[in-house]
Amino acid sequence: MQSQKHSALLSRRNFVVTTGATLAAASSGAASQSSKRLRLALVGTGMRGTLTWGIPVAKNYSDVVEFVGLCDINSKRVKMSREMIGVNVPVFTDFDEMVKTTRPDAVMITTICATHYRYIVRSLELGVHPITEKAMCTDEQQCQAILDAQRRSGRNVTVTFNARHGVEDKKVKQLLMERAVGDVIAVDFHEYLNTSHGADYFRRWHRLKENSGTLLVHKACHHFDQANWWLESDPVEVSAWGQLKYYGHNNSFRGTHCRACPYRKQCKLYYDVTKNPQFVKLYVDCESEDGYLRDGCVWAESTNIYDSMSVRVRYRNGVILTYTANTYQPYEGQSISFMGNKGRLDYQTFGGGGHKVSEVRLTRTFGKSEIVPMTEQARAGEHGGADAGIRDLVFRNLPNPDPLSLRAGMRAGALSSLIGIAAYRSIEQNGRLVRINDLVKL
Ligand SMILES: NC(=O)c1ccc[n+]([C@@H]2O[C@H](COP(=O)([O-])OP(=O)(O)OC[C@H]3O[C@@H](n4cnc5c(N)ncnc54)[C@H](O)[C@@H]3O)[C@@H](O)[C@H]2O)c1
Secondary structure, eight states, X not given: OOOHHHHHTSOTTTOOOOSHHHHHHHHHHTTTOGXXXXXXXXXXXXXXXXXXXXXXXXXXOTTTEEEXXXXXXOHHHHHHHHHHHXXXXXXXXXXXXXXXXHOOSEEEEOSOGGGXXXXXXXXXXXXXXXXXXXXXXXXXXHHHHHHHHHHHHOOOOEEOOGGGGSHHHHHHHHHHHTTTTSSEEEEEEEEEEETTHHHXXXXXXXXXXXXXXXXXXXXXXXXXXXXHHHHTSOEXXXXXXXXXXXXXXXXXXXXXXXXXXXXXXXXXXXXXXXGOHXXXXXXXXXXXXXXXXTTBOTTOTTOOSOSEEEEEEEETTSOEEEEEEEEEESSOEEEEEEEEXXXXXXXXXXXXXXXXXXXXXXXXXXXXXXXXXXXXXOOSSTGGGHHHHHHHHHHHOOSSSOTTOOOOOHXXXXXXXXXXXXXXXXXXXXXXXXXXXXXXXO
């Protein structure tokens, strides 16, 4: 990892980014000189692109980041996004044209998951640092293409795993690093999504495996990345089961989308997108371009992802992870337990959004059980302040140093996606054991 001082010496045009740390160091080191701000382009101007990486970055990081271009396949949405972000930059529907015209230092990739790899590979080829939202890739061919492009280019990829940045998530990492439970032997990780958050994945592009890699990749890659990061080990083999028993074909009626639905009165999952003014601007007003319906029917028969998933992962260090995710629960939450030879660490969350209650409990074998106090206040904003944390890491190189290893690059992006990919390959083959090494050459 390069020091901040060294990075500050790199001129904007010449800087060769090798890690996310260097990217942030290069921009923050140059903060005082506006001509040295990081020239940032963004592709994928939907919710995440506009609301997480657009508006707050333009507002709070203008000393270190300068937007130079926005791109989306939807020409109306990209213009609306520009207006919402409040930057006076050219907009594009062609990525290469954007990069060649605006010559960015880095590209933020917030398109749908199955398209990230195209822009990662192309950025590497064009000499631009890719910063990608999770999931980095959704199948093994995409993963291999990124690994190969990275090797050819010598540049790294930054993957924005905000789930590492929650206050409790960092505390768990610290406790495991301090070996609070001794050697971890097994981990249980259960994810509960309710009929609002969970259903939302079945309203739009995520419901097709070819777009999301199923929720085992799109959603669970957060959790697999956390597991890899907490355990400091690599997954070796995976087996899984999955089923679709609630959404999709599991209903007697269906429509195209809620606004036009004749069953809206009787459908418990009716959703009124027009109540969200930002969504009206970004989606409803842009439908004429691509037919993307933000309030698509959760009962669509084309749905080919799972709503119940059960996965087993064996790690190189011998740890066994048991993971489940269920997406139609009456409440949101997580239940994560680390079983060690000296004790047990339980991390429980109940509720979501602004109503989340979390507890981290440490119980020593033959000893006391206590709730672990949090030593840090949660920051304001989305995902319990975790999004503010990831923005600081990417654009200000904070925290620096990084004792909890919050930074994530291509390897972390690959291994987290690969667990999900191995899991859906296993499901496709009736629970067969899938070895990570058989999917790609890491
Ligand atoms: N880390 C997190 O907490 C978090 C939260 C939400 C979303 N995300 C990630 O952000 C990404 C976007 O999710 P979203 O909810 O904003 O979706 P979205 O549907 O709101 O936005 C996706 C955008 O990508 C555009 N797009 C689709 N295909 C494209 C292509 N080939 N080229 C260019 N643009 C294309 C769409 O037109 C749309 O504007 C996903 O990868 C998702 O996993 C991460």
